[in-house]
Amino acid sequence: MGQFVIRRSLYAIVTLFILSLTIFTVIRLTGDPVTLLAEPGARAEDLDRIRTEWGLDRPWPVQYLAFAKNVITGQLGKSFNYEMPVSTLYFQRLPNSLELALAATLISFFIGIPAGIISAVRVNTWWDSFGKIVALLGLSIPGFWLGLVMILVFSVWLEWLPTSGQGDWRNLVMPAVALGWYFAASLLRLTRSSMLEVMRSEYIKLARLKGLPSYAVIAIHAFKNALIPVLTLAGVNLVIMLNAAVIIEVIFAWPGIGRLLYEGIFQRDFPLVQGVVMEAGIMIVVINLVIDILYAYIDPRIRLTR
Amino acid sequence: MAFVTEQTDAVLVGASPPSAAGGRRRWLGRARGLPVLPLAILIPFVLIALFANAIAPYDPTEPIPGAKIFEPPLWMQGGSVHWLLGTDFQSRDVLSRLIYGARVSLIVGVAGTIVAGSIGTAMGILSGYLGGWVDQVIMRVTDAWLALPALVFAIFLATMVGPSMWNIVIILGAVFWTRYARVIRGEVLSLREREFVKLAEIAGASRVRVIFRHILPNVMNTTMVLASLTIGVVIIAEASLSFLGVGVPPPEPAWGSMLSDGRSMLMVGDWWLTIFPGLGIVLVVLATQLLGDWLRVRLDPQLRNL
Numbered sequence: 167m168g169q170f171v172i173r174r175s176l177y178a179i180v181t182l183f184i185l186s187l188t189i190f191t192v193i194r195l196t197g198d199p200v201t202l203l204a205e206p207g208a209r210a211e212d213l214d215r216i217r218t219e220w221g222l223d224r225p226w227p228v229q230y231l232a233f234a235k236n237v238i239t240g241q242l243g244k245s246f247n248y249e250m251p252v253s254t255l256y257f258q259r260l261p262n263s264l265e266l267a268l269a270a271t272l273i274s275f276f277i278g279i280p281a282g283i284i285s286a287v288r289v290n291t292w293w294d295s296f297g298k299i300v301a302l303l304g305l306s307i308p309g310f311w312l313g314l315v316m317i318l319v320f321s322v323w324l325e326w327l328p329t330s331g332q333g334d335w336r337n338l339v340m341p342a343v344a345l346g347w348y349f350a351a352s353l354l355r356l357t358r359s360s361m362l363e364v365m366r367s368e369y370i371k372l373a374r375l376k377g378l379p380s381y382a383v384i385a386i387h388a389f390k391n392a393l394i395p396v397l398t399l400a401g402v403n404l405v406i407m408l409n410a411a412v413i414i415e416v417i418f419a420w421p422g423i424g425r426l427l428y429e430g431i432f433q434r435d436f437p438l439v440q441g442v443v444m445e446a447g448i449m450i451v452v453i454n455l456v457i458d459i460l461y462a463y464i465d466p467r468i469r470l471t472r
Numbered sequence: 473m474a475f476v477t478e479q480t481d482a483v484l485v486g487a488s489p490p491s492a493a494g495g496r497r498r499w500l501g502r503a504r505g506l507p508v509l510p511l512a513i514l515i516p517f518v519l520i521a522l523f524a525n526a527i528a529p530y531d532p533t534e535p536i537p538g539a540k541i542f543e544p545p546l547w548m549q550g551g552s553v554h555w556l557l558g559t560d561f562q563s564r565d566v567l568s569r570l571i572y573g574a575r576v577s578l579i580v581g582v583a584g585t586i587v588a589g590s591i592g593t594a595m596g597i598l599s600g601y602l603g604g605w606v607d608q609v610i611m612r613v614t615d616a617w618l619a620l621p622a623l624v625f626a627i628f629l630a631t632m633v634g635p636s637m638w639n640i641v642i643i644l645g646a647v648f649w650t651r652y653a654r655v656i657r658g659e660v661l662s663l664r665e666r667e668f669v670k671l672a673e674i675a676g677a678s679r680v681r682v683i684f685r686h687i688l689p690n691v692m693n694t695t696m697v698l699a700s701l702t703i704g705v706v707i708i709a710e711a712s713l714s715f716l717g718v719g720v721p722p723p724e725p726a727w728g729s730m731l732s733d734g735r736s737m738l739m740v741g742d743w744w745l746t747i748f749p750g751l752g753i754v755l756v757v758l759a760t761q762l763l764g765d766w767l768r769v770r771l772d773p774q775l776r777n778l
Contacts, residue, residue, distance in 0.1 A: 184616035306758040311750035410621035443628045
């Protein structure tokens with residue numbers, strides 16, 4: 167077990183190293199970052215001043231070490247615009263993003279899990295086809311467009327819900343549905359396939375032979391076991407939603423991490439953009455590491471096969 | 473990670489074959505088994521995109537002389553036959569912009585998928601066939617790039633590279649190739665052990681020959697299936713980038729930027745600026761997903777659970 171944890175952690179570190187190297191290289195490959203920072207038409211002296219100020223006149227390896235040090239100390243560099251460490255800004259926004267992501271997760275549960283179970287239990291029936299259609303629409307209807315349409319219907323025409331901002335549950339409903347929509351479809355598919363697999367297993371046959379009523383077989387024996395991969399996916403999805411809800415947060419003026427990234431783009435604040443992207447990568451690598459270790463802890467076969 | 477691996481697991485199988493009654497006639501008999509619904513949606517869009525110059529009533533980037541801004545569509549009060557679907561905030565023809573927008577979406581969707589598919593397939597083959605350090609390097613890069621949510625990565629690259637349609641194609645190719653590399657590598661690992669590959673090697677075929685004669689043709693099906701399922705994702709990604717203002721730059725008509733342009737008028741209920749471009753995205757993506765599912769069942773039943 168210990169060996170597994172060490173090896174898996176080393177992989178995570180290598181992944182983060184490559185990720186940081188990628189981010190670092192992209193910024194410098196695509197031209198002079200100073201021109202991104204400065205106003206168009208800035209004078210050469212000003213450009214030089216900014217270059218020195220940000221340490222961009224040093225050789226690349228030195229710059230990378232400085233960047234890596236910033237990542238490791240958890241500061242992620244200083245935002246050009248806010249003049250604050252990016253990590254501070256990121257963690258200021260995190261609770262807002264968490265609120266939205268949790269609500270979206272709930273919604274994806276409410277749509278995805280029951281529909282997935284019904285599709286699996288009534289496989290190849292009308293119910294199953296309905297589930298397939300929901301899953302297909304989940305992939306085809308972009309969440310941000312769904313958000314716009316909901317604003318039109320529920321805010322403009324029906325005047326039931328506020329269009330944007332943060333407040334009580336009424337502000338939360340539309341962005342959460344728009345964000346959770348896509349993930350509901352992915353949960354539906356996983357719940358369905360996971361349930362189908364479990365329903366074919368020996369212990370379900372035994373439970374049926376024991377004479378348990380069908381609902382008890384499904385609810386107690388099948389669902390509980392089918393839930394493990396589903397909850398794993400939900401965990402990963404939550405972390406993705408925290409970081410990737412850029413458009414939804416822009417549309418609904420939600421002050422989360424996605425909007426921070428958007429502001430970074432428009433204020434040409436490349437240290438901010440770079441920091442937020444790096445932080446998103448770190449969170450996802452860490453959550454995957456944790457999940458792998460938990461799985462290996464629960465299931466010894468995983469430890470041995472790798 | 474979750475972003476595309478899940479896309480590829482949409483479950484819906486293409487439309488059912490034409491009814492037995494229609495099958496009597498020869499031309500329908502030949503069409504039997506073809507995915508009628510997705511083709512019925514896609515072919516018109518492809519034609520519209522190809523012949524945009526001939527079909528579009530106006531130049532999509534220039535205001536219509538004499539038209540006001542935000543004219544409503546024909547069937548609404550104040551509508552006019554001169555601008556069937558109304559005008560936008562620069563009194564440009566919405567219909568013409570939609571038609572040219574189909575061209576942008578399809579070009580980026582297809583070209584981005586080709587770039588991603590080519591890089592991904594090449595990397596997957598190299599990684600799987602050569603093994604050793606090449607495999608290690610490619611797979612670690614793949615892991616690192618998959619750690620970022622696709623949209624966040626694409627936004628980051630687009631911000632740094634600067635917007636243009638072909639840049640977006642390359643960016644989306646760079647973001648999505650990792651999905652192919654993983655799957656193709658797995659396929660190659662098992663192909664490498666097959667007898668025909670072993671025999672070719674014993675017969676003295678060079679590595680290059682083995683790759684092009686024996687490996688590549690055998691992974692093409694997988695590449696095609698993945699490609700058909702990636703197009704929709706790429707189209708939505710392009711729309712997202714354009715919506716955020718880091719995609720196809722104005723005044724070029726892209727569905728994503730049309731949605732963004734229409735946002736300000738959503739509050740006063742000018743729904744046509746939001747509904748039509750969104751419907752375009754939904755229909756095209758829906759059709760490509762259906763087509764992908766059909767291809768998957770047709771070309772490689774094993775991929776059903778991908």
